[in-house]
Amino acid sequence: MGEVLVLVEQADGVVKKVTTELLTLACSLGEPSAVWVGPGYSTAAEATLAEFGAAVVYVAESPELAAHPVAPKAEVLAHLVSEKSPAAVLVASTADGKEAAGRLAVRIDSGVITDAVAVSPELVATQSVFGGSTVVHSRVTSGTPIFTVRPNSTPPVASNGAAVRSDISITLSDAARKASVTGSTVAVKGGRPELAEAAIVVSGGRGVGSPEGFAVIEALADSLHGAVGASRAATDAGWYPHQYQVGQTGKTVSPQLYIANGISGAIQHRAGMQTSKTIIVVNKDAEAPIFELADYGVVGDLFAVVPQLTQEIGKRSA
Amino acid sequence: MKIAVCVKQVPDTWAEKKLRSDDSTLDREAADGVMNELDEYAVEEALQLGEAHGAEVTIVTMGPERAGETIRKALSMGADAGIHLVDDGLHGSDALATSYALATILNGRGFDLIIFGSESTDARMSVVPAMVAERLGVAQLTFAQKVEIAGSDVTIERVTDSGYDTVKASLPVVLSVVEKINEPRYPSFKGIMAAKKKPVETLTVADAGLDMARVGASASWSAVVDFAARPPKAAGTVVTDEGDGGVKIADFLTGQKFI
Ligand SMILES: Cc1cc2nc3c(=O)[nH]c(=O)nc-3n(C[C@H](O)[C@H](O)[C@H](O)COP(=O)(O)OP(=O)(O)OC[C@H]3O[C@@H](n4cnc5c(N)ncnc54)[C@H](O)[C@@H]3O)c2cc1C
Ligand SMILES: Nc1ncnc2c1ncn2[C@@H]1O[C@H](COP(=O)(O)O)[C@@H](O)[C@H]1O
Numbered sequence: 001m002g003e004v005l006v007l008v009e010q011a012d013g014v015v016k017k018v019t020t021e022l023l024t025l026a027c028s029l030g031e032p033s034a035v036w037v038g039p040g041y042s043t044a045a046e047a048t049l050a051e052f053g054a055a056v057v058y059v060a061e062s063p064e065l066a067a068h069p070v071a072p073k074a075e076v077l078a079h080l081v082s083e084k085s086p087a088a089v090l091v092a093s094t095a096d097g098k099e100a101a102g103r104l105a106v107r108i109d110s111g112v113i114t115d116a117v118a119v120s121p122e123l124v125a126t127q128s129v130f131g132g133s134t135v136v137h138s139r140v141t142s143g144t145p146i147f148t149v150r151p152n153s154t155p156p157v158a159s160n161g162a163a164v165r166s167d168i169s170i171t172l173s174d175a176a177r178k179a180s181v182t183g184s185t186v187a188v189k190g191g192r193p194e195l196a197e198a199a200i201v202v203s204g205g206r207g208v209g210s211p212e213g214f215a216v217i218e219a220l221a222d223s224l225h226g227a228v229g230a231s232r233a234a235t236d237a238g239w240y241p242h243q244y245q246v247g248q249t250g251k252t253v254s255p256q257l258y259i260a261n262g263i264s265g266a267i268q269h270r271a272g273m274q275t276s277k278t279i280i281v282v283n284k285d286a287e288a289p290i291f292e293l294a295d296y297g298v299v300g301d302l303f304a305v306v307p308q309l310t311q312e313i314g315k316r317s318a
Numbered sequence: 319m320k321i322a323v324c325v326k327q328v329p330d331t332w333a334e335k336k337l338r339s340d341d342s343t344l345d346r347e348a349a350d351g352v353m354n355e356l357d358e359y360a361v362e363e364a365l366q367l368g369e370a371h372g373a374e375v376t377i378v379t380m381g382p383e384r385a386g387e388t389i390r391k392a393l394s395m396g397a398d399a400g401i402h403l404v405d406d407g408l409h410g411s412d413a414l415a416t417s418y419a420l421a422t423i424l425n426g427r428g429f430d431l432i433i434f435g436s437e438s439t440d441a442r443m444s445v446v447p448a449m450v451a452e453r454l455g456v457a458q459l460t461f462a463q464k465v466e467i468a469g470s471d472v473t474i475e476r477v478t479d480s481g482y483d484t485v486k487a488s489l490p491v492v493l494s495v496v497e498k499i500n501e502p503r504y505p506s507f508k509g510i511m512a513a514k515k516k517p518v519e520t521l522t523v524a525d526a527g528l529d530m531a532r533v534g535a536s537a538s539w540s541a542v543v544d545f546a547a548r549p550p551k552a553a554g555t556v557v558t559d560e561g562d563g564g565v566k567i568a569d570f571l572t573g574q575k576f577i
Contacts, residue, residue, distance in 0.1 A: 011480070069476065069485055070448060070458060094479065095444060095461055102445030103452040105414055111539030112413070114443045124543055129442075130335040136342075137543040178457035179487040182473075187481035194479065200576070224576065242463075242498060243481060248439065249356065249497045257576055267331055271442075278574060279554075280567055291556055296570040300559025308564025316568060316577050 002087030004030040005058075005080055007073060007100065008049070009092045013040035015048040017197045018092040020156035022149055023052035027159050029121055030087045031055050034163070037076050038066035050163035052156060060168040064177075070096060071176035074103035079170045081108050081144050088123055093148040093252075094196065101148045110143025117153045117254075117275070131267070132274040151197045152254045187241045193227045195244060200226030200257045201276070203246055205269075206233035207262015207283065207302055214240055216306045217261060223313040229253065229273075231263045247272035261302045265290025282306060319373035319489075322429040323364045324420055324450075325357040325392055327385040328440040335440060341535060342542035343410050344440055346382065353388040356435035358502035361392045363465060363495050364433050365503070371467055374398045376429075380408060380419050386518065393513035394505035400518035407523045410535025413441070417449030419533055423526050425454060431472075434494040436461055447494040457487030460494040 004026040009016040019034070026032035034054040036045070041059050049057050058080055065072040077089060077100070089104065091097040093115050105112035116125035123145050127136045140146070195201065202221040204214055214228070221228045229246040230239070246253055248268040258276035263269060265288055273279075274293065281290050281297035282305045291297045298305050329335050333349030353361075364375045377392040379385050380403040389400035403423055411419065424432055432454075434447040451458035459465075462474035463482060470489045475482040477496055505513070523530060531537055557566060571577045 069483065070460075071452070074452070095477070098444050099448035099458075099460065102413065102417075102443075102448045105445075105539070106417065106449050106452040109539075112445070113540055114445060128548070133334070133548055134337060134545055135548050136337070136545040138540055139543055140539060141541045142539040173455075175452075175455040175457075179459055179485055179491070181476075181483050182486050183484035184478070185475075185481045185484070188479075196479065242477075243479065249436070257571075257574075271439075278576075280570070281556075282563070282567075286556070286558070291554075293551065293554075294556060295554040296567060297554060297556035298559050298563040298567060299556065300563045304561075305559055305563040305567070308562075309567050310564075312565050312568035313571070313577055316572060 002030045003084055004032050005077065005086045005089045006032055006034050006054070007077060007089070007091045007097065008034050008036045009094065009097065010040070010045065013042050013045055015045050016194070017156065018151040020048065020052040021151065021154045022090045022092060023049070023054055024157045024159070025119060025149060025154045026090055027053045029119060029123065032161065033058060035077060035080060036060065037073050039063050046163050046165070050161045051158050053159035053161040054163045055161050056166055057163050058166050058168050060170065062169065064172060067180055068172070068176055069179055069181055070099045071103060072172055073100035074107055075172060075176055076168060076170055077104045078107040079168065086144060088145045088147065091146065091148045093150045098148050101146050105146055108143060110146055111140035112146040112148070113138055113140060114148045116147045116149045119147050119149065128275050131271050150252070150254055152199070188243050192221065193225070195227045195229055196251045196253060198227035198253070199255050200224045201229045201246070201253050201255045202226050202259045202261070203229035203231065203263060204234055204240070204261050205231035205263030206237070208234060208239060211239045216303060220259065220306050220310045223310045226257070231269050260290050261306055263290055264288045265293065319371050319430045320428055321364045321368055321373045321375045321431045321433060322378050322424055323357070323360050323375060323392065323397065323433045324378050325361065325388055325435070326354045326379060326438045327351040327381050327388040328354045328438055331355055331439055337545050341410060342545060343535070351384055351387065353391050354435055354438045356437055356439065356497060359495050359497050359499055360433045360435045361395055361397060362500045362502040365396045366500060367431065367465065367467060376401060378420065378423060379403070380416060389518055390513050391505065393516045394509040395503055396509060399516060402518055402520045403526055404520055405523040407530060407534045410538060411533050412538045412540055413443050413445050413449060414539050415533045415537055417446050417453060419526065419528055420446070421450045421453035422528055423521065424450070430489045432490070432492045434492070436494050436496045447492055451492035454492065457491045459485055459487055459491050462493055462495050463498045465493065465495070465499070
């Protein structure tokens with residue numbers, strides 16, 4: 001079986017859950033190698049990559065690689081593709097990941113499939129398109145197959161890898177240096193799982209009514225150790241930060257459980273949550289289109305239903 | 319300054335989208351075509367930057383005959399000219415082919431800014447802007463929620479998972495914008511009348527100097543093996559709250575082992 005490159009996603013040196021999922025997927029396709037781009041590689045990161053099966057970790061540590069957006073990742077991967085001739089390249093389906101995959105595809109003149117939810121050992125990708133209404137199987141027909149894979153598509157399974165470190169140094173192209181990151185501003189609240197990766201997401205919409213109203217949404221999310229999401233109506237109103245918007249122009253989430261509170265279910269919202277495995281809806285309007293997606297729905301006032309649910313969960317998990 | 323905006327015609331947001339059984343491409347005949355919603359923000363940003371810095375705004379689209387409607391719409395919003403790449407040989411082009419075609423048309427025309435939407439609502443790939451930047455070798459400033467230009471310096475706020483990054487480059491740049499950036503204007507009656515007289519250049523694959531072997535379905539780097547409509551989701555249970563709605567959801571969640 002051939003080598004499968006997995007681009008590592010990390011925040012402050014900590015490997016993200018989606019990378020453990022991609023390594024698990026890579027184990028089923030061939031021999032997984034992790035690719036670390038930027039400074040901050042640590043023994044903790046190495047331990048995580050080893051735990052999920054990375055046989056080799058290519059480490060490209062130059063600080064310069066983090067000083068420019070996207071292009072350095074594509075250039076490190078392109079270098080490895082030409083050196084190692086891997087069977088496939090896996091990248092997380094995040095905004096950055098998709099762009100890096102796109103640039104890589106151009107650089108190595110290979111096909112790229114985005115937003116795969118599965119990849120078979122024959123390298124046939126499964127995609128769920130048009131808001132989940134159509135399932136497509138596709139394959140790359142030219143070059144080294146590149147797949148971007150949605151978070152939460154493969155349950156991570158531990159599998160011992162040696163995580164042998166191999167240092168990579170490349171010279172960035174002039175084009176990659178043309179854009180520079182000069183600052184980073186963090187707007188999210190800490191303490192909860194990351195929205196795109198969370199197994200449980202509790203969302204609030206216009207029905208939540210105010211920034212204070214989100215306290216009931218947060219309390220429910222915390223009782224389930226889930227993340228908080230919001231509709232665009234709620235983020236546009238300034239009730240909750242934009243980073244938590246779920247939908248077409250926000251995050252695409254595919255958790256085990258999605259609880260929509262006071263959200264009508266506009267097509268742009270559905271585009272970002274329709275593939276959630278189990279969907280619960282609380283809305284006072286029985287005609288709200290979001291009920292079409294509900295596995296279980298309650299027509300009622302969220303300010304009565306949600307706190308009662310939170311309390312009940314507290315009792316039952318005590 | 320010269321600004322290009324790449325816009326795509328897509329099936330109406332609310333229309334049911336499906337793939338054609340003959341060649342597995344999106345059935346564009348089945349629904350009304352509209353300008354990709356997210357590209358309206360790109361057009362608006364171009365117009366605002368043009369008003370602030372003095373610029374000519376050219377709309378660029380690749381698509382069938384009727385995609386010309388989308389150029390007209392942008393012209394009626396206030397853009398100055400259009401370029402329409404239209405050729406049957408382009409049918410079935412994937413993102414690599416599309417980015418190759420767009421980069422080829424854009425190259426050498428002296429554009430300082432090339433603006434994209436952040437995603438097309440049909441393909442939903444969000445890769446074409448990055449691919450075009452890679453092909454042209456110009457700076458990529460994408461997912462911008464704010465753009466500032468001072469002289470030849472461009473600074474954007476790039477939306478990230480946790481907030482935003484400040485990213486800088488010098489002109490020329492490839493820009494993509496997110497929907498938070500502005501509020502697109504509606505075409506005025508005057509704008510609609512004026513648009514009729516604005517120049518639109520139509521190009522074929524040959525006119526544009528494109529390599530036939532690199533565009534269209536036969537050139538594509540990926541292929542659909544098969545597809546199927548997902549069976550509609552079985553209807554769930556919906557109850558009306560009678561004071562015990564929260565408990566009922568808890569019962570359901572317990573049954574599903576979430577609690
Ligand atoms: C280009 C573009 C991109 C967009 N992208 C996104 C996106 O990424 N994500 C997104 O979410 N939207 C997006 N939208 C907006 C989308 O079209 C809708 O406007 C938005 O999703 C509506 O949010 P909502 O459901 O919270 O509000 P509404 O549609 O106003 O629905 C509020 C719901 O709350 C219910 N309600 C009110 N009070 C209570 C209560 N006390 N208890 C229970 N229920 C109550 C009401 O019955 C109603 O159904 C986009 C729109 C455009 C044009
Ligand atoms: N056929 C096309 N013609 C012009 N611009 C396009 C075309 N396809 C994509 N784009 C641009 O690329 C952006 C991202 O598209 P995508 O990568 O398909 O999600 C869109 O918002 C448009 O600005």
